[in-house]
Amino acid sequence: MxxxxxxxxxxxxxxxxxxxxxxxxxxxxxxxxxxxxxxxxxxxxxxxxxxxxxxxxxxxxxxxxxxxxxxxxxxxxxxxxxxxxxxxxxxxxxxxxxxxxxxxxxxxxxxxxxxxxxxxxxxxxxxxxxxxxxxxxxxxxxxxxxxxxxxxxxxxxxxxxxxxxxxxxxxxxxxxxxxxxxxxxxxxxxxxxxxxxxxxxxxxxxxxxxxxxxxxxELALTREQLVGVGVLMGTDFNEGIEGIGPKRALDAMQEHGTLTKAAKALDEDAETLELVAEIFLEPDVGDVPDLSWGPVEEEAVVDLLVGEHSFSEDRVRSTVERFSSLDDPSRQGSLEDFF
DNA sequence: CAGGTGTA
DNA sequence: TACACCTGG
Missing domain, CATH: 3.40.50.1010 (5'-nuclease)
Structure with missing residues (x-):
């Protein structure tokens, strides 16, 4: 993984x-x-x-x-x-x-x-x-x-x-x-x-x-080059190259500078590897919604865990108590407002 | 994983 | 008190 x-x-x-x-x-x-x-x-x-x-x-x-x-x-x-x-x-x-x-x-x-x-x-x-x-x-x-x-x-x-x-x-x-x-x-x-x-x-x-x-x-790399290291080693999206682990992948990127050059030096298909790199460099993300914490709804938690899933009621109730710090109403809204 | 219990 | 072991669900 x-x-x-x-x-x-x-x-x-x-x-x-x-x-x-x-x-x-x-x-x-x-x-x-x-x-x-x-x-x-x-x-x-x-x-x-x-x-x-x-x-x-x-x-x-x-x-x-x-x-x-x-x-x-x-x-x-x-x-x-x-x-x-x-x-x-x-x-x-x-x-x-x-x-x-x-x-x-x-x-x-x-x-x-x-x-x-x-x-x-x-x-x-x-x-x-x-x-x-x-x-x-x-x-x-x-x-x-x-x-x-x-x-x-x-x-x-x-x-x-x-x-x-x-x-x-x-x-x-x-x-x-x-x-x-x-x-x-x-x-x-x-x-x-x-x-x-x-x-x-x-x-x-x-x-x-x-x-x-x-x-x-520490590694003397740009983020693009770090992605290159990962892709050479293998990620969730590609298998990686036989015989290339962390050490050699790092060496290759430090020596050649770009994933394409490193891939060519290793006699690998640069085009495919660049496509994998793109997943990391141009990820599909959206806006972060406004976030708010609390209040803790004890009865809803009990309904779900005790009623639906056989948890012990005593254990659930005493654990729910530990969430009370989220009830602070100042913790609601957009992220920039927090700090 | 995390809390609780038994054992030395 | 420290830690191996068990349970929870």
Whole structure:
């Protein structure tokens, strides 16, 4: 998922406390997918309500947001609209991979191989339109604003982030940087521990802040060149080149300056790669609507989570209390008015 | 993922 | 108090 820039980009750890009072634009689909893939029982089965419908995305959203809002964060969720045409081939491949994982999961479960079952179950995760609707209804009841992007939520979130320290994108994917997000927060959890993929163990992961300006400075690249690095390595929209990882992609862009020249030097189809670069450099985004936080509608949250999805009422009510900081009426209107 | 509980 | 383990839904 996303472009693997981790080994190249400089970052600093950041605490939730430091993010207090800041407006964070969440890549909603990315965040829900993380919950769906990680909030699971021992054999890899996600949490479900009494009717058998998956609830991992709702559990994750409720508790994650409770911590952040309690810490003073002002969240905004951005959902994916229509996938870009260019992405269709990749999406098709992904569907095939998921189907294969799904079959392997069933097989591993039959054979009692729990570890493999868990891994395959995660790979089989899929986020449905219904899950997004449920999550959006929950946000609405909690007083957290959301909107849908024309296309990629990641791109919309990245470009919605104004200049200024009061704002950042939130996603696990480095793609946000290619789309031009001035600041990106990754690993935004409160307990600083995260389950290792596949293992039933947790490892310390601290939230980190990445500044695009700093990345470009450090790597001595323009944003166009950074996109070139990503495209050479492979993104959600293209496969990448065999034998080219972060190091060689960076070297190639530093040496040749443009993606076209680097591609030619590597004997690759420059035209196709430039088309992929265009997705990042000319993303399909729209205007950011006026945003407002609160009030928190406790009864609506209870109806949804307890009535509809079998959550425990006591737990829900006490968690909803933690959203009270959003009831401040000064937090309504357009973004420029906040700071 | 995050909170709660058991154990030393 | 610290941390491994379990549950939630």
């Amino acid at each position: 996303g472009v693997d820039l981790g080994s190249l980009v400089p970052s600093r750890t950041v605490s939730v406390r430091e993010l207090s009072g800041k407006v964070l634009f969440f890549d909603g689909n990315n965040v829900l997918y993380q919950f769906l893939a990680s909030i699971r029982g021992r054999d890899g089965t996600p949490l479900k309500d009494s009717r058998g419908r998956v609830t991992s995305h709702l559990t994750g959203l409720l508790y994650r947001l409770a911590n952040l809002v309690e810490g003073g964060v002002l969240p905004v969720f951005v959902w994916d609209g229509k996938p870009p045409e260019d992405k269709l081939a990749t999406i098709q491949e992904r569907r095939e991979r998921r189907d294969a994982a799904s079959k392997a999961w069933e097989k591993a479960k039959e054979e009692g191989d729990l570890e493999t079952a868990r891994v395959k179950a995660q790979q089989a995760s899929r986020l449905s339109g219904e899950m997004i609707e449920q999550a959006d209804a929950l946000l609405d009841a909690l007083g957290v604003p959301s909107f849908t992007a024309p296309s990629e939520g990641e791109a919309q979130a990245a470009l919605a982030v104004p200049e200024g320290e009061g704002f950042a994108s939130v996603s696990q994917d480095y793609d946000a940087l290619l789309f031009g997000a001035p600041r990106l927060v990754r690993n935004l959890t409160t307990t600083q521990k995260r389950k290792l993929p596949g293992k039933d163990k947790r490892v310390e992961v601290k939230p980190e802040l990445i500044r695009l300006e700093r990345v470009l400075e």
